[in-house]
Amino acid sequence: MQVTNKLSPFFENLNFERDDNTMVINFGPQHPSAHGQLRLVLELDGEQVVKAYPDIGYLHRGIEKMAENMTYNEFLPTTDRLDYIASTSNNYAYALAVEKLIGVEAPRRAQVIRTALLELNRIISHLFFVATHALDVGAMSVFLYAFREREFAMDLMEDYCGARLTHSAVRIGGVPLDLPAGWLENLAAFCDKVDYEVEHTYEALLTENRIWKMRLEDVGIISAEDALSWGCTGVMLRGSGVKWDIRKEEPYELYPELDFDIPTSDRCDSYGRYKLYMEEMRQSTRIMRQLIPMYKESAPQLMAHAPQYISATKEEIMTQNYALMQHFVLVTQGMRPPKGEVYVPTESPKGELGFYIKSEGEPYAYRLKCRAPSFFHTGLLQEILVGTYIADVVTIIGTTNIVFGEVDR
Amino acid sequence: MRKYVPKDNVQKKAYYTDRFHVVPRVPREEVTDAHFASVVSALGSDAKESYVEIGQLVVHIDPTRNFDVMKTLKEQCGYTQCSEQSAVDYLAKDNEFELFWQLLNITEAKRVRVVCRLENGLAIESIQPLYRSANFAEREMFDMFGIKVNNHPFLKRILMPDDWEGHPLLKTYPLHGDEFASWYEVDKIFGKEYRDIIGPENRDPAKIDIEDTKRFSRVGYEVPFGAEYNGEEEQEIEYSETALVNYNKKASKTLDERR
Amino acid sequence: MAQHQVNYASSAGLPIALTSVDKLVNWGRSNSLWPLTYGLACCAIEMMASGASRYDFDRMGTIFRASPRQADVMILAGTLSKKHAEFARRLYDQMTEPKWVISMGSCANTGGMFNTYATVQGVDRIIPVDIYLPGCAPRPETLQYAMMMLQKKIRKESADMKKNTKQDLTTQTGKKRARLI
Secondary structure (H helix, E strand, O other), rough: OOOOOOOOOOOOOOOOOOOOOOOOEEEEOOOOOOOOOEEEEEEOOOOOOEEEEEEOOOOOOOOOHHHHOEEEEHHHHOOOOOOOOOOOHHHHHHOOOOOOOOOOOEEEEHHHHHHHHHHHHHHHHHHHHHHHHHHHHOOHHHHHHHHHHHHHHHHHHHHHHHHOOOOOEEEEOOOOOOOOOOOOHHHHHHHHHHHHHHHHHHHHHHHHOOOHHHHHHOOOOOHHHHHHHHOOOOHHOOOOOOOOOHHHHHHOOOHHOOOOOOOOOOOOHHHHHHHHHHHHHHHHHHHHHHHHHHHHOOOOOEEOOOOOOOOHHHHHHHHHHHHHHHHHHHHHHOOOOEEEEEEEEEEEEOOOEEEEEOOOOOOOOOOOEOOHHHHHHHHHHHOOOOOOOOOHHHHOOOOOOOHHHHHHH | OOOOOOOOOOOOOOOOOOOOHHHHHHOOOOOOOHHHHHHHHHHHHHHOOEEEEEEEEEEHHHHHHHHHHHHHHOOOOOOEEEEEEEEEHHHHHHHHEEEEEEEEOOOEEEEEEEEEEEEEOOOOEOOOOOOOOHHHHHHHHHHHOOOOEEEEOOOOOOOOOOOOOOOOOOOOOOOOOOOOHHHHHHHHHOOOHHHHHHOOOOOOOOOOOOOOOOOOOOOOOOOOOOOOOOOOOOOOOOOOOOOOOOOOOHHHHHHHHHH | OOOOOOOOOOOOOOOOOOOHHHHHHHHHHHHHOOEEEEEHHHHHHHHHHHHHHOOOOOOHHOOOOOOHHHHOEEEEEOOHHHHHHHHHHHHHHHOOOOEEEEEEEHHHOOOOOOOOEEEEHHHHHHOOEEEEOOOOOOHHHHHHHHHHHHHHHHHOOOHHHOOOHHHHHHOHHHHHHOOOO
């Protein structure tokens, strides 16, 4: 039954016979903590980590090279698979980058829907963070509670775009679909549920929990200068006291009109970051509640009007000849943006997700680079893990909230 | 004669080009903003060209001066974070790479892109002492393009396996991978002899097999692999009697039983 | 099954087929399949969702085990990159008999949308697969249905593992059985 193969124990250049009494262990690419394929080679002195070397690339799929061989619209569903926990945020970051390149702005209703989806994705991602972080640290029941809430959020996403995980809910120039009947009421009910649960379940179970505090306080401390230097963004930066949120500082979509706060923490450790995630969930529900009346006041236009780059609506394509011809050309040949380059940062739930697109006027991008927040947070692990105990390694990996679709692309 | 396919750039090309089509450019503006003007003046002669494109300042520099430029930007102009760093392959056109660094100023909320053109074969100085995020970003640039970085503490392949040959994001590297790539996993695990046994990769997404009708199961009418599909009787989905409620029993049956 | 002098599981030498022993063994094996946590990419999230509160996986007797020595089923959920292929095969080899493999999602079945240089075009190039589960990402109910199909397949197996055919491209005999073009 067993097929013989030539895999023999293969230890790279790691020297296992050492005089200085440190042990080298391999925290392999497959491990039960849910974060994906991270391989850490840890050098331990007893229980303390002396050196940590993160080895990534086990999920490298060549997404950037794919972007050079696909048209801009074709590539949008591939961006789903980057940060696969909150897919719409990747789609949106890419769509925004292309929209800035071609100089098009989405209409009002599309902006309302997009902002609502972005905040819903933020909640989905933060719930996943709480679930897996608690699971790694040991509080397994929080995993089940958070996934229950997540199922309600994924029901909402499924009502809207048909998919639970890989949404592609956003198009370049707007959104493809209008909200189904009753979606906004469900959203309001969901916001109430999340607010209640955050206060009465997650915070009640974890925040004042002695064991949780002992595991998380003073673990994974990173100063503000180090965080900035290592390229940390998002909660990693705000947890170290730097008040930087792209939604407020370089606003996009409807964020300038919405009223929300940016929580920051001066604690610089995992406990501070955990509290920030909880507070951000509350702010997200606050934003979504403000969007519900905005939807009704908006004109029912879903895609921007830019016939050179963006197809017409489905009704026009099915009835008007020129719309059909133009749609055909855009689908088969692809849209040709102007020649130039653009870098657009957005605040994804993990940090600053940005797309750098360089276009030579061809329908295929000449270069697409995805600035993934988790890539730099993984680089940070080299420094932040040194001096911690091996039990803290799992906590720190959890608190950096890395997802390997983004790291490896 | 077969069609000439250029090997120096195997990126997919548009199959139709309109010879009267003039490609527009993304508009470039003059540097009018006070902060950006101060940045340009701080760089002095290093900034060969500077303009504002889509709200961000773009500065073209000489590749040998990149460390000093970054030092000026970090210390004098307050650009404390290097968000991103990568390269664009222009080897086919100019035999050069175009490298860019994306910097962020937290206090002013402004971004600067520093661009330089590096000739093929030359190396670039690492800015890792200034911005630690360059540690991983430069390794990725080396892995994907083959651009060597001087004074980097650990310049090794990061995304591809350590024994990979070739730099994937170069324009000469095909999307499906060259011969080394297509047999990599077979060679690694089983050895070269198994190439014939396992067979080449199927890179054609539209490939249809004559035996496909036997292989794709229809829910409820599944057959074992390779068996003939008759499609006659629907097989009930077997639920465990001990663990689950049997949904196959119709609700009306209890009514009939009661009568 | 302990292999003492009399091998009840093999019908070699005995004129009768031991169906009741087979049935008992298969009942035990199928109703407590312990999967190896092998979530690679997005499908791993759906696998976790299927093990979570709404779509409970525990009701089938599955407990996710981290060690390959204690696992029966390897659910390959997600894209297998060429860098990782070696470790997937290593883990498959470390699993103890009897073992089965479910290939979950398009990326594990055929490489999926990632038709690139760094993706293994189908996990069955390396590992013999029992159940292919299409989808991108497949719903949790689909994964549970695949598990139920695997249970059905196991119940039809003979306890003597040598008789069970698998889709195995990696051996000459396996390839002949698969009858691919």
